[in-house]
Amino acid sequence: xxxxxxxxxxxxxxxxxxxxxxxxxxxxxxxxxxxxxxxxxxxxxxxxxxxxxxxxxxxxxxxxxxxxxxxxxxxxxxxxxxxxxxxxxxxxxxxxxxxxxxxxxxxxxxxxxxxxxxxxxxxxxxxxxxxxxxxxxxxxxxxxxxxxxxxxxxxxxxxxxxxxxxxxxxxxxxxxxxxxxxxxxxxxxxxxxxxxxxxxxxxxxxxxxxxxxxxxxxxxxxxxxxxxxxxxxxxxxxxxxxxxxxxxxxxxxxxxxxxxxxxxxxxxxxxxxxxxxxxxxxxxxxxxxxxxxxxxxxxxxxxxxxxxxxxxxxxxxxxxxxxxxxxxxxxxxxxxxxxxxx
Amino acid sequence: xxxxxxxxxxxxxxxxxxxxxxxxxxxxxxxxxxxxxxxxxxxxxxxxxxxxxxxxxxxxxxxxxxxxxxxxxxxxxxxxxxxxxxxxxxxxxxxxxxxxxxxxxxxxxxxxxxxxxxxxxxxxxxxxxxxxxxxxxxxxxxxxxxxxxxxxxxxxxxxxxxxxxxxxxxxxxxxxxxxxxxxxxxxxxxxxxxxxxxxxxxxxxxxxxxxxxxxxxxxxxxxxxxxxxxxxxxxxxxxxxxxxxxxxxxxxxxxxxxxxxxxxxxxxxxxxxxxxxxxxxxxxxxxxxxxxxxxxxxxxxxxxxxxxxxxxxxxxxxxxx
Ligand SMILES: Nc1ncnc2c1ncn2[C@@H]1O[C@H](COP(=O)(O)OP(=O)(O)OP(=O)(O)O)[C@@H](O)[C@H]1O
Ligand SMILES: [Mg+2]
Numbered sequence: 001x002x003x004x005x006x007x008x009x010x011x012x013x014x015x016x017x018x019x020x021x022x023x024x025x026x027x028x029x030x031x032x033x034x035x036x037x038x039x040x041x042x043x044x045x046x047x048x049x050x051x052x053x054x055x056x057x058x059x060x061x062x063x064x065x066x067x068x069x070x071x072x073x074x075x076x077x078x079x080x081x082x083x084x085x086x087x088x089x090x091x092x093x094x095x096x097x098x099x100x101x102x103x104x105x106x107x108x109x110x111x112x113x114x115x116x117x118x119x120x121x122x123x124x125x126x127x128x129x130x131x132x133x134x135x136x137x138x139x140x141x142x143x144x145x146x147x148x149x150x151x152x153x154x155x156x157x158x159x160x161x162x163x164x165x166x167x168x169x170x171x172x173x174x175x176x177x178x179x180x181x182x183x184x185x186x187x188x189x190x191x192x193x194x195x196x197x198x199x200x201x202x203x204x205x206x207x208x209x210x211x212x213x214x215x216x217x218x219x220x221x222x223x224x225x226x227x228x229x230x231x232x233x234x235x236x237x238x239x240x241x242x243x244x245x246x247x248x249x250x251x252x253x254x255x256x257x258x259x260x261x262x263x264x265x266x267x268x269x270x271x272x273x274x275x276x277x278x279x280x281x282x283x284x285x286x287x288x289x290x291x292x293x294x295x296x297x298x299x300x301x302x303x304x305x306x307x308x309x310x311x312x313x314x315x316x317x318x319x320x321x322x323x324x325x326x327x328x329x330x331x332x333x334x335x336x337x338x339x340x341x342x
Numbered sequence: 343x344x345x346x347x348x349x350x351x352x353x354x355x356x357x358x359x360x361x362x363x364x365x366x367x368x369x370x371x372x373x374x375x376x377x378x379x380x381x382x383x384x385x386x387x388x389x390x391x392x393x394x395x396x397x398x399x400x401x402x403x404x405x406x407x408x409x410x411x412x413x414x415x416x417x418x419x420x421x422x423x424x425x426x427x428x429x430x431x432x433x434x435x436x437x438x439x440x441x442x443x444x445x446x447x448x449x450x451x452x453x454x455x456x457x458x459x460x461x462x463x464x465x466x467x468x469x470x471x472x473x474x475x476x477x478x479x480x481x482x483x484x485x486x487x488x489x490x491x492x493x494x495x496x497x498x499x500x501x502x503x504x505x506x507x508x509x510x511x512x513x514x515x516x517x518x519x520x521x522x523x524x525x526x527x528x529x530x531x532x533x534x535x536x537x538x539x540x541x542x543x544x545x546x547x548x549x550x551x552x553x554x555x556x557x558x559x560x561x562x563x564x565x566x567x568x569x570x571x572x573x574x575x576x577x578x579x580x581x582x583x584x585x586x587x588x589x590x591x592x593x594x595x596x597x598x599x600x601x602x603x604x605x606x607x608x609x610x611x612x613x614x615x616x617x618x619x620x621x622x623x624x625x626x627x628x629x630x631x632x633x634x635x636x637x638x639x640x641x642x643x644x645x646x647x648x649x650x651x652x653x654x655x656x657x658x659x660x661x662x663x
Contacts, residue, residue, distance in 0.1 A: 006457050008456070009453045009455075010453065012449075012453075013449065013453050016444070016445065016449065017442050017444045017445060020444035174442075175442070178439065178440035178441070179436060179438055179439045180439060180440065180441060180442060182406065182436060182439070183434075183439040183496075186404050186406060186429060186432075186434040186436070187454060187457040187458065188426050188430050188457055188458060188459070189457040342406065342407075
């Protein structure tokens with residue numbers, strides 16, 4: 001079958017030329033692992049980080065503060081020195097001795113969560129009689145609720161987006177720049193086979209990419225995997241297809257690698273920030289949530305978190321799947337319409 | 343525009359027919375009404391300086407570019423109706439294709455083979471293009487000539503009836519060029535039809551049965567290399583300069599008055615005469631120069647080439663662009 005032959009050969013060539021680029025392999029496979037590992041370890045420890053406080057005060061006050069386990073004390077000669085560090089965010093607040101018996105004074109940035117925490121810890125340390133707890137507490141140590149557990153599905157989603165858009169976008173821009181695309185078009189090659197080969201090579205890498213990253217996350221970082229294979233597979237597949245469509249779309253007109261690359265960053269940048277990769281998009285104002293949920297990466301990340309962390313079935317993800325499917329169809333249709341063959 | 347008409351319009355033994363094809367890029371008319379016909383089993387070379395419209399012409403014939411006017415029939419079919427069928431039966435080498443560096447010779451041939459219905463014997467193709475040793479070599483390790491032969495191999499592997507070559511040897515050294523010529527000659531010897539562009543006369547003279555010289559998007563002359571050269575009406579060209587004197591002291595009339603001189607051209611410090619009886623002209627040239635007390639320098643004669651025809655027709659050299 002000539003048809004299957006050409007799809008197979010085109011796909012083989014795609015896969016080979018990718019595997020023969022060591023940099024590409026690094027960015028697709030190694031980078032997300034390194035990133036997950038670094039961020040995962042940074043936020044892994046069971047014990048809460050102590051607050052770092054600058055102190056410009058008497059030895060007595062310094063000692064009282066230093067006695068608290070939740071506070072690291074750094075002494076300064078003058079308020080100016082301490083203030084300089086505070087501005088850079090290296091310390092969470094500055095405590096000065098109160099003048100003429102007044103209360104000690106704390107300078108801090110109330111917008112920073114760490115600074116607010118520091119304030120509470122300082123107040124606690126300075127008033128012994130508040131030792132009695134006024135609320136009962138339960139510590140959250142269960143797997144699946146730590147930051148790294150939140151982070152990993154986001155990284156996976158971001159990786160599917162990056163490899164789809166970069167992998168396909170660059171490859172298309174490159175064959176066009178080399179006039180290799182033009183050369184293939186004077187053969188009876190079917191244009192659909194050309195596109196299909198990109199999709200198929202994406203799927204080959206998708207499997208490698210996802211399996212490697214999930215194994216790494218499960219074994220090294222202890223991220224839970226509560227999904228059934230089908231739900232997880234469907235979500236990943238749809239995610240890969242959406243961003244393959246985006247990859248073809250961003251490269252459909254670009255004549256140069258630079259042109260394509262600018263467009264890719266333009267498309268990806270907002271989603272890196274607003275689609276809940278590193279922090280939940282719920283931090284943005286409520287009014288924006290419906291809009292953010294329409295972004296394909298938001299939908300993918302939400303779906304991945306639901307299946308991986310909560311073990312939800314793919315059947316309960318109607319909204320996310322619809323958003324992704326819609327983007328997928330739209331990007332392919334537009335890409336096919338505007339694609340520059342020559 | 344029915345295919346019935348296409349059949350009638352195309353002469354039985356013509357494999358490529360183009361009538362009055364035009365291509366415009368904005369204000370520029372790159373191809374301005376070119377007619378072309380390639381008979382089966384012959385080689386036609388389109389010759390012209392840079393920007394003459396050679397690539398634009400051949401790419402319209404290859405179905406890459408759409409002509410703004412005129413019609414094209416390839417193997418009795420049109421691009422509008424039978425693009426796929428035509429593509430199965432032609433082989434194309436483009437002026438500037440870069441293969442992907444990280445692929446091997448054999449992988450590229452296998453890729454192109456998969457596009458065609460016909461199954462190729464790739465080892466035979468590799469022999470034909472002389473890359474036996476390079477079968478497993480990465481494209482980026484190939485020399486310019488080897489890359490060009492690979493490119494022609496991709497155009498040949500499905501056994502096409504027509505081969506389109508756009509400047510197949512530009513940038514190659516003489517030896518690499520000769521190896522490309524051998525591949526093309528073998529294709530022709532097996533009954534293949536070739537349409538090529540070039541700006542090398544030697545190439546056209548060696549490979550082509552018919553030469554079409556184009557300039558500024560128009561055909562300025564056509565014929566076999568011998569016919570075109572004969573059209574100059576000169577047995578040879580005599581070229582000389584004068585010591586310490588501008589050649590223009592010898593007026594055109596004075597030179598044309600000499601028996602056997604058919605044309606005079608001033609070219610920088612040189613005069614070029616188109617002459618019929620070389621020996622007699624040189625003898626009278628000596629007499630004229632003596633009588634004017636001038637001194638000849640750098641006197642040369644050579645048989646006319648296609649280049650001379652081009653210069654005679656346009657006043658410019660092919661390589662000037
Ligand atoms: N895509 C294009 N857009 C605008 N102008 C073009 C385009 N392609 C070709 N031209 C112009 O058309 C003219 C003919 O170009 P063409 O490439 O056909 O010349 P050529 O005879 O093949 O030259 P060369 O020997 O340099 O390959 C040139 O002036 C060129 O600048
Ligand atoms: Mg050209």
